[in-house]
Structure formats: C-alpha cells, structure tokens
Amino acid sequence: MDLNATRGVDRSTLKVIAAASLGTVFEWYEFTLYGALASVIAINFFSGLDTATGFIFALLTFAVGFVMRPVGAIVFGRIGDRIGRKKTFLITIVIMGISTVAVGLLPTYEYAGILAPSLLIALRMLQGLALGGEYGGAATYVSEHSTNRQRGLNTAWISATGTLGLLLAFGVILACRYISGDDFNTWGWRIPFLFSLVLLGISISVRMGMEESPAFKKMKAEKRLSKSPLRETFLDKTNLRRLVIALFGICGGMTCAYYIAVLYPTFFMTQNLKVDPQQANTTLTLALMTALPMFLLAGWLCDRLGRKPVLLAGFLMSALSIFPIYKGVALYANPDLMAAEQRTPVTLVTDTSQCSFMFNPTGTRTFSSPCDVAKQTLSATGISYETQSLPGQANAVIKVGSAQLVSEGTVGLDAAAAKARVGTLKASLQSQLDEAGYPLKADPEKFQRGKVFLLLMALVFCGVISLTPVAPMLVEMFPARIRYTSMSFPYHFASGWIGGLLPTIAFALSAQMGNIYFGLWYPVAWIGVSFVVGLFFLRETRDIDINL
Secondary structure, three states, X not given: OOXXXXXXXXXXXXXXXXXXXXXXXXXXXXXXXXXXXXXXXXXHHOOOOOHHHHHHHHHHHHHHHHHOHHHHHHHHHHHHHHHOHHHHHHHHHHHHXXXXXXXXXXXXXXXXXXXXXXXXXXXXXXXXXXXXXXHHHHHHHHHOOOOOOOHHHHHHHHHHHHHHHHHHHHHHHHHHHHHHHHHHHHHHOHHHHHOHHHHHHHHHHHHHOOOOOHHHHHHHHOOOOOOOHHHHHHOOHHHHHHHHHHHHHHHHHHHHHHHHHXXXXXXXXXXXXXXXXXXXXXXXXXXXXHHHHHHHHHHHHHXXXXXXXXXXXXXXXXXXXXXXXXXXXXXXXXXXXXXXXXXXXXXXXXXXXXXXXXXXXXXXXXXXOHHHHHHHHHHHHOOOOEEEEOOOOOOEEEEEOOEEEEEOOOOOOOHHHHHHHHHHHHHHHHHHHHHOOOOOOOOHHHOOHHHHHHHHHHHHHHHHHHHOOHHHHHHHHOOHHHHHHHHHXXXXXXXXXXXXXHHHHHHHHHHHHOOOOHHHHHHHHHHHHHHHHHHHHOOOOOOOOOOO
C-alpha cells in the first residue's frame, strides 16, 4: 500500500478516525467529569478537612491520574510497538472504562472513612495508566493511514472529538443537576460516572472491527519491529534529544495553553468568583462548541503552512492573552466582587517569616502559626488580598477596610480548641466582608454571559491553535519502530506532570499569594519556555516520510 498516495477523507479513512477518536472522547469525558466535579468530590471524599485543603486534595486526586500517565505511556507504548496498535487500543479502553464506572459506585467518606478516598485514588491511578496508552496510539494510528498533506487535518479530528467528550461531560452534568436538583451533591454526581458504561460498550464494539495500521503491518512483514522499544527510546542519544525537544518545545506549553482554556475556567469561576456551577459550565460549554470548527481550520493550516509556525503562533497568542482574559472574566462574571475589592481592599499584616507555603499534598503538615491560620481563612473566601510584612509582630492582623481582626494561630491548642478558634475567626471575617459589601456568591442576574462567552471563546481558540499541530508533529518526529512509545511519553509526561498539576499548583499559588490571578503565572511560564525552545530547536516535520 502506498501511504503517500493522494486520497481524500473517504469512508475508510473516516472509519479509522472514528475508531481512534473514541478513546479520546472517553479520555476527555472522564477528564472533564472529575475536573468539573472537584468541589463535589471534595465534599464527599475529603469532608474531614477544611474547605480550602479539601478542595486542594480533590485537585490532587484529580492530578494523580495524570501523574500515572507517563507510566501508562511506557507500559502501553512498548506493547503498541511490539504487538500492534489495535490490541493495545482494546486493552486501554477496557481498563479506562471499568475504572471510570467504578468511581460512581464508591462509598463516601461519611460511610467508609479513609477507605473512600483511598479507593478513589486507586481508581484514578488505573484511569491514568490506561489513558497513558491512548493518545499516542490514536495519533499514530490515524497518521499511519494518512498522507503527508492530510495528516494535520485528519489528526485534528482526534483533538476535536476530545472536545466532544468534554462537551458530553458538561452536558451530562447539567442534565444530572437538573434531574437530581438539590440532591446532586448527595447522589446525582454518581450518574455521569455510571454513564461511562454506555461509552465503554460503544468503544469496544467499534474497536473490535479495527484493522491494524499499514505501517505496522509493513514493519512486521519486513521483520523491522523493535525488540526493545524502551531501550531505543530512552538510551539512544539521538532519540533522547528528540524527547527533550518534544517535552520542552511542544508538549509542556501545549498542555498549559489548552488546559488553561478548557479546564481552569471552571475552577476559577466557581471557586474564586463564586459563580453558580451550572452557569459557569453552560457558558464554557457554549465557548467549546463554537471552537469545534477551529480544530479543522488549525489542522488545515498545519498542512498548508507547516506544523511549527502554527504551533508557535498558538503559544504566542496564549501567553499574551491569559492574564487580560481572566481579568475580564472576573469583571464580567462577578462585578460586585471586583467593585468590593476596589472599594474596600483586604490586607494581611504579619511577620512573613511565620508564613508557610500552603501546599500539603500528603495531608501530614499542620498550619498553626498566626499567619498560616489567617491565610487559610482568607483563601477559603476566594478573595484577593495584599500582604504587608511587619517583622517581629506576634499575631497576624486581617484588615477589611478600617476593621481589624486578629489571628492568634493555634499553636499549643488541642484539636477542639484549635477548631473553635479558627471557626470564630472565619465567622468574624465573613461578617466584616458582608458589611463591606463582598458578595457571598456571584449574582446570577449580573453575570454578563455574552462577554464572558466571547472572552472564553478567544482563550479556547488560542488553546486549539496550540494543540492541533502536536499530533502530526510528534508522529513525524520519531521513527516508526518506536513511535508509539516515543511520542506517548513526552505527551503524557506533560499532560500528567505539567498540565495535570496545573489546577492544583495554580490554586495553591493563588492561595499562597492572596491573589486570584497569581497562579496564572504557572501556565504562562511553561508556554514561554516552549515558545523559546520551539523557536530555536524545533524542526519543521511536515514533509518527513513516517514509514522509516
């Protein structure tokens, strides 16, 4: 079969794209499901912790699935390079489906104690392991069925269908919120996870009818299959250089540019701006639906202009637009909060040497100093505040306009006394914020949906331009015999350790600095690094023969 023959996107090619894309739909459905329900997960599985810490733990549980992705990339990448793309696809989709459905059957912390979050984390690890074998296989499978000048457009469908999975998740969540009403946090949240059983059945049915990729068949017939994909991937100096460039010049920036556009807005609007979750999800869903044709446009541009210029353009637009867009979203989503912060600023006066970094991934650290207690109390409100350093001051003082509240900390107190003192401080702070006009929740009537929608649509467009060139570029960077392993690792390392941790790190940085925008520096920094590395070290790959 001549893989370079010119042919349109005919029925057989569409079948290939559909079969490969089902896993991506599933991936983004599960990904979005957990991300959008992080606050509900915190209530049901981390109810023994304070609000801010519980939410960070929920985000960390969300992230643990991503942390496992590089492991899955290594395990299933090796299998895909050794025994074929089709068999690997079947294994990963079954593991992913079963582990997602099982989340909907878990007992909560109230009934099972520490066993509940432990089981949740175990299932998230299984999901991450399986997902590590999905994207690389899908991109490889579609690319090996495509010509050089249609590879960008054909693989763009994979990314676009990923957005369909994201939209499906939002749609199912909205429907379940409507059906269960006030009981959504009690039992309604389980339905979206159980619905995964339907997706699993469809995926298995379609993938059973898949044919092996032509390139893999050719290598197998010529006895050119790699005997040790892992050794060739990680110990060959030439390939190791490709891996480093792929990670720092492509995948690191891509995951941040895309996740900050399609995932973090939900956290930002619901946790920081106190927007109603249904209102936030609906607006983001509309922006994502509008973005679907942009994937195909970006794929077409990749085939016409090349992968590198499109990728770098996406990085540049994302880096320049993140801060102004998020500030605009805050202004139009909760204008009362922005007005209150301008009218009555909040200041924390403390000896900053007492302040810890408010990041507790293991749950073993205790924050008891006056500064730490004050910061935890402030971060739970979601407001921005300034920190004024006053060396030698014993207690921390929270100023709300002219009013002052003293945080004495909880050092030396037993658990009951510490909880009572923190509770008193929280109640006093909320009372002062109410008096100063800080809204407890965003007013739905003042939520300017049209303006928020346009801002999010612009941000999603930047993310799409950054994401779409990645699949063909990674496929074209690596030789066919180790392609599945080599392209999967940098993609999933970035998705897991860089993009997957984005909500957790951004939220923790914002809580630490007392500024709801400060966490945005994390994705901007990564995008900047990828732009520079890509500009100087990344080669154009459009015309490379991927059969070699």
